[in-house]
Amino acid sequence: MAAWRVFRPVMWLVPTIAGFFVLFLGGCPGPRQAVATDDAASRVYVPPGQYDEFYAFISGGFSGQVTVYGLPSGRLFKIIPVFSVHPENGYGYTPETQPLLMTSHGFIPWDDSHHPELSQTDGIPDGRWLFVNGTNTPRVARVDLRTFETVEIIETPNSAGNHASPFVTQNTEYVVAATRFSVPVPQKDVPIASYQQNFKGTLSFIKVDPKTGRMELAFQILVPGYNYDLSHAGKGPSHGWAFFTAYNTERAHTLLEVNASQRDKDFIAAVNWKKAEEYIAQGKYREIPTEYYHNVYDERKHMATSRVYTKVKVLIPSECPGLIYYLPTPKSPHGVDVDPSGEYIVAGGKLATVIPVHSFSKMLKAIENREFDTIIDGIPVLKYDAVLAGEVKNPGLGPLHTEFDGKGYAYTSHFVSSEVVKWKLGTWEIVDRIPTYYSLGHIMIPGGDSRKPWGKYLVAMNKITKDRYLPTGPELVQSAQLIDISGDKMKLLLDFPTLGEPHYAQGIAADILMKNSLKVYPLEENEHPHAIKSVEQARVERKGNEVHVYMAAVRSHFRPDNIEGLQVGDKVYFHVTNLEQDWDLPHGFTIMGATTAEILIMPGQTKTLVWEPKKPGVYPFYCTDFCSALHQEMQGYARVSPRGTNVPLSYGTGQ
Amino acid sequence: MRPSARVLALVSVLALGLLYVLPLWRITLKAPQYPEGVVMYIWLHKLSGQVDLISGLNHYIGMRPIRQEDFPEFLIMPWLIAGLMATGLAAVALNKRWALGLWVVLFALVIAIGLADFYRWGYEYGHNLDPRAPIKVPGMSYQPPLIGHKQLLNFTAYSYPDAGGLVAFAAFLLGATVFGTECVRARRQSLPCIERRPQVPSVA
Incomplete structure (x- = not known):
């Protein structure tokens, strides 16, 4: 609070003025209390739904x-x-x-x-x-x-x-x-x-x-x-x-x-x-x-x-x-x-x-x-x-x-x-x-x-x-x-x-x-270089030790939701596109052990979570924003194998 | 027919042109989570509105996604209405009560077939559900009402004609009324409602 520091020079006034009251007015005046007006509650009350x-x-x-x-x-x-x-x-x-x-x-x-x-x-x-x-x-x-x-x-x-x-x-x-x-x-x-x-x-x-x-x-x-x-x-x-x-x-x-x-x-x-x-x-x-x-x-x-x-x-x-x-x-x-x-x-x-x-x-x-x-x-x-x-x-x-x-x-x-x-x-x-x-x-x-x-x-x-x-x-x-x-x-x-x-x-x-507040990002206007426009475009691509997951989030699943062939030392980019075009339907995404924040993706939007798995294993990911009755089913697994593994890169949903 | 009757019959025929620019039917779904409603419009030649959203919601009960290309009707209906307009114009040109009567019957048939087809699709979508659907309620089907509203789980489905549908009904009523009043008038003059064949058209 920079302003607080600014006022330090005059803060001595506070005890001085208080002292003035005590010394010269004889007795301690109660603190000034502005009581809220009688109708204050109704004045600030906005009824539910309004x-x-x-x-x-x-x-x-x-x-x-x-x-x-x-x-x-x-x-x-x-x-x-x-x-x-x-x-x-x-x-x-x-x-x-x-x-x-x-x-x-x-x-x-x-x-x-x-x-x-x-x-x-x-x-x-x-x-x-x-x-x-x-x-x-x-x-x-x-x-x-x-x-x-x-x-x-x-x-x-x-x-x-x-x-x-x-x-x-x-x-x-x-x-x-x-x-x-x-x-x-x-x-x-x-x-x-x-x-x-x-x-x-x-x-x-x-x-x-x-x-x-x-x-x-x-x-x-x-x-x-x-x-x-x-x-x-x-x-x-x-x-x-x-x-x-x-x-x-x-x-x-x-x-x-x-x-x-x-x-x-x-x-x-x-x-x-x-x-x-x-x-x-x-x-x-x-x-x-x-x-x-x-x-x-x-x-x-x-x-x-x-x-x-x-x-x-x-x-x-x-x-x-x-x-x-x-x-x-x-x-x-x-x-x-x-x-x-x-x-x-x-x-x-x-x-x-x-x-x-x-x-x-x-x-x-x-x-x-x-x-x-x-x-x-x-x-x-x-x-x-x-x-x-x-x-x-x-x-x-x-x-x-x-x-x-x-x-x-x-x-x-x-x-x-x-x-x-x-x-x-x-x-x-x-x-x-x-x-x-x-x-x-x-x-x-x-x-x-x-x-x-x-x-x-x-x-x-x-x-x-x-x-x-x-x-x-x-x-x-x-x-x-x-x-x-x-x-x-x-x-x-x-x-x-x-x-x-x-x-x-x-x-x-x-x-x-x-009247100007946007409800969803139009999916057809999404020009994110890693966006996908439909579940058919969901895919995983490897470029050296970079893996790009083009992932769709739509009620109530991720696509792909099973990914294998990742390796320790990979840098995995989850480019998650929320395919919804429905008002108030964000999806969230995170994966166990990710040393970064979750992403919340608004309808029609694409966001990226970067994950660098350090140990072999199977890592669950899930939707973090309660999206639907089957939100708890909106999950998946990523399998990480040791560097140089012969596990091929594969992915899918519902097979 | 009186000139005024011909004009009104012509209005009835030409009003059908509006069906190419107005949606025929509207299905609205409302739920606690969708107080603003989710709407799908059915046109002569297409679907519009939040069709993908409705399909997305329907996947929970195992309903097929609603896709415009699955309906051959959208290719046929524009021609059907064009045919109806052509015959209507012919009837007005012939200036015969029988011709107008025939056209009104044709119009009624088109409406009846349309509604029957709409009911058939509603039945199809509402009953043929994926057995692996996440939500299965025994005995429950999800056919929207032909006209009116119906509670389907958390959704209330409203099915009502939209502007185009209302125009079509109004045009039909107008055509039928014109034909009816012309018949009544003919009867008052002791003429048959349907002109007899041998009668040669008066050359006026």
């Missing part, structure tokens, strides 16, 4: 995955494996999916997934794709929302701690990816103490193909060596701009909790990406050598492939006037959120005592009038008063993230005081607050970071659960909370457990996705 109103995609933080929930029920529907291997279905274990997890550092079975982001059209979630960042080894993944599967992962070079990512522009022209850690660019062996000279940040712009969703690293902007933390793109009038928070403008490289908390104001970086496109078109970029992977899963071939790129286009702000400006922002800002109108840019200064709100129109005016405090590496720093729209005074402690309800209100999470604060855009007055349990990070209103929020529910994602659930030893459940925001007062409706750290989420009306 559907939830919203999909929620919640990242798993350190789990590396994305989980799919229904709202308002909080029921878990699916884990989408993204950056972590998933033995439950073979993701990251099969030759088909392993290329997805390839990086310039080799195969990585894990990452830290922080921010899911739905693709948008005209600033409104369109339900086509979900992007999510890998923080540790900088990557951006794309999930296809027809299949709810990861179909693409692109690495961002010259980056470390890909935290300000992957936020989309209004029509998903770009997803952005900014580096939290500044590092030497390009990477080289230098003393850490040479941070000030050698370390740089990058803001990456990944272009998204409007038809296929295919990503391509368009360009990077080389920026001073601060920590770039979060981002959101402009919308409506501010379309064409992207905003990034920057803390550690002190450029500390050690003991950041102190050394990066010295300045009263850090920055929001405002990037004119349309201008960047002009500079790229004019050739005003430098091409620098690097190495990064781009992995794409072909939904017809049911297989991913990797491609390595060795160059990236980089824009240098001092060579590109008008490209980027800094907006002074108190203090160590974390979240940056743009309201539905596109005019207000809200910062969550985690050490600040106010929530500063910048005005986009004032920013344009300040740029026009050159109201600059100073210029850093070619980046003008605008005057705070010239860009400020207003400040929300005394909101709470540790303001982090803001979402919007589309009715003129903003909701800001406060980590230290563990509450959601509702305030009015324009007047900046606080109208309501509600505690959460405990210490929330992000909040999510379906569509709450878009131009048209569905302002009905708010999900608070907590970092601590303590006494909220039955204890499970030192490692406790992670949790989110559902809050009703349809009325004047926020009402707590539901606590629900999540898998991994519920870091950030996106929500969308269910009907937008439901």
Whole structure:
């Protein structure tokens, strides 16, 4: 929980404030308890067989995955494996999916997934794709929302701690990816103490193909060596701009909790990406050598492939006037959120005592009038008063993230005081607050970071659960909370457990996705090189010590289900095609002693399990997904003989 | 025949053209696991719908896979309907009650033969089961109903005419009604329903 570390500097406030109450108010106040409203049970109850109103995609933080929930029920529907291997279905274990997890550092079975982001059209979630960042080894993944599967992962070079990512522009022209850690660019062996000279940040712009969703690293902007933390793109009038928070403008490289908390104001970086496109078109970029992977899963071939790129286009702000400006922002800002109108840019200064709100129109005016405090590496720093729209005074402690309800209100999470604060855009007055349990990070209103929020529910994602659930030893459940925001007062409706750290989420009306959800992969479109289209094509072929089993799975048998003539030292590829074209009919496959995960094969799909038998014997295999009344009969045997045996290769079913 | 009767008879004949683009019959299977239903459509010239899925399910009870090429009917039926349309057009052209009457009888025969053939196939598939089938229920056969619905183990089988079938029935009813009303009208004029042979067609 990176955010936890971020808050350590101010955690002393908690006992101090508690002490204040004890000392000065005389006596121990009971903990604030937001009791769920009387009708909460009926508000979150989705009767059996009925559907939830919203999909929620919640990242798993350190789990590396994305989980799919229904709202308002909080029921878990699916884990989408993204950056972590998933033995439950073979993701990251099969030759088909392993290329997805390839990086310039080799195969990585894990990452830290922080921010899911739905693709948008005209600033409104369109339900086509979900992007999510890998923080540790900088990557951006794309999930296809027809299949709810990861179909693409692109690495961002010259980056470390890909935290300000992957936020989309209004029509998903770009997803952005900014580096939290500044590092030497390009990477080289230098003393850490040479941070000030050698370390740089990058803001990456990944272009998204409007038809296929295919990503391509368009360009990077080389920026001073601060920590770039979060981002959101402009919308409506501010379309064409992207905003990034920057803390550690002190450029500390050690003991950041102190050394990066010295300045009263850090920055929001405002990037004119349309201008960047002009500079790229004019050739005003430098091409620098690097190495990064781009992995794409072909939904017809049911297989991913990797491609390595060795160059990236980089824009240098001092060579590109008008490209980027800094907006002074108190203090160590974390979240940056743009309201539905596109005019207000809200910062969550985690050490600040106010929530500063910048005005986009004032920013344009300040740029026009050159109201600059100073210029850093070619980046003008605008005057705070010239860009400020207003400040929300005394909101709470540790303001982090803001979402919007589309009715003129903003909701800001406060980590230290563990509450959601509702305030009015324009007047900046606080109208309501509600505690959460405990210490929330992000909040999510379906569509709450878009131009048209569905302002009905708010999900608070907590970092601590303590006494909220039955204890499970030192490692406790992670949790989110559902809050009703349809009325004047926020009402707590539901606590629900999540898998991994519920870091950030996106929500969308269910009907937008439901109608596009794929039921089966059409068998006739299966272009997997080892697919078979009917049981007649089932066969076993030997190529040296490689044996390829072209296997069919269909209720309720495998074909072939008896295989002889395998030898110790063989590498056996079970290419299993699920011939079913029936909804909700996966088959599973595994074999005794396989030192890999099982595979779950969806109808019409082909997946491969690689098995290297080490001892002679007869090895059973079976279907692992309860497919039918005769599922328990869906099994077979593979006979392994010593190397050089005269047992001929043979196979069959039902003889 | 009155011009209006001729037009309606022509409509009845031409409506049969729709049978080439609409499925005749629909068999739907519903089960606890298949609340959305599994559907097979029978056309003049083909099967469509989830035929392979139904065959896959049927293998548990030892039923033969349903394969379009096993039915010679799909080669014959388009021509049969074409013949029916040709004779219908001839009847309208002749403008004789007897000709229309003959055509209505022919149409009825085609429907009766079709339904009988459908019943025969249903019987065949439902009774001739593989003795090595995994699921054997003593005394149980799996013939779908000719029309209506029937519980077959966990499945309820619904057998009903689809759009094409309904068009065919409607066309038949229209043709028969036209013929009937023309007969009644002839009787009112004290004419025989079926024109006598020696009567020379009036040259009008």
